[in-house]
Amino acid sequence: MDHLGPEAVVSFVDGELTASALHRARVHLVHCPECRAEVRAQRRTSEVVHDSNFTSEVSMPADLFARLKSMAETGCPDGPDAAATPTPRPEGVLDRVETLLRAVRRGGRAD
Template identity: 40%
Template structure:
């Protein structure tokens, strides 16, 4: 029996995510896929599916164009700085995943 847990309850990959469901050409690209595509880190079959979808979907093509414009603008800004408080908070983000499935916590 599977028990429900909030999405943030585990840092381990979910092996059942989208089981048996392939990407359909009518599915829009997720925001993280748009960013990965623009940044050039989407590889292999995933990049091919994205390119095929972009040829058919003006909405996703516009999202990619907007992300590419934003990326160019940010790369051209050399006088931008972040507050030290933000940099401090960002430095606290874990850089690796932790498997917490074995921890038995009770929420009250």
Template identity: 40%
Template sequence: MSVEHLSPEAMAALVDGELSSRAEHRAKVHLVHCGECRAEVQLQRKAAALVRSMDADVQCSGRLKQKLAAIPQMVEEARPAAHFGVDGCRRPESIVDAVDLALRKLQRRQK
């Protein structure tokens, strides 16, 4: 049996509290069964705590600041694409959306 590990992005989002409650639950269930991912998440938590505890001014270039400031807009623009699968097919966003899609498919088949 192969174990799919959490991606580094998922680990960082878990540590930063950025996962949805459902995704957080799945990640935590995985951590119960996977010591390798659990150890990596613990390291990331320690690193995050260390960075938060530092009392130093961090200097960065104006270009880096611009790139960091653009991230929220890039995420917002990419968000609608998240509801489409790799095959280009639309994925339902909610149970109501799933039922609506199913009804439309049935109506097309009956025509």
């Protein structure tokens, strides 16, 4: 029997699963005591973290809050794609041979 992965357990506890994924998780939890235990442990952990964030000792810096709020409102710019990521050029003969072998295995070009 496949178990719920850690991400699925967290998403289940946080209420972030889609309707169909939530249904599958609930059906699985009915039959799997190990995953039910994981969900209980995650809920306890979540409650501890949640409770600890409501003390006057823990606060978010105002500039961080402003930046996060701005990102949420305007969105984040696209980052570089794989083609724009710089890669070092082969330096020696062995580096060039290794690059050529990788390209041959991929069926692509060795730049």
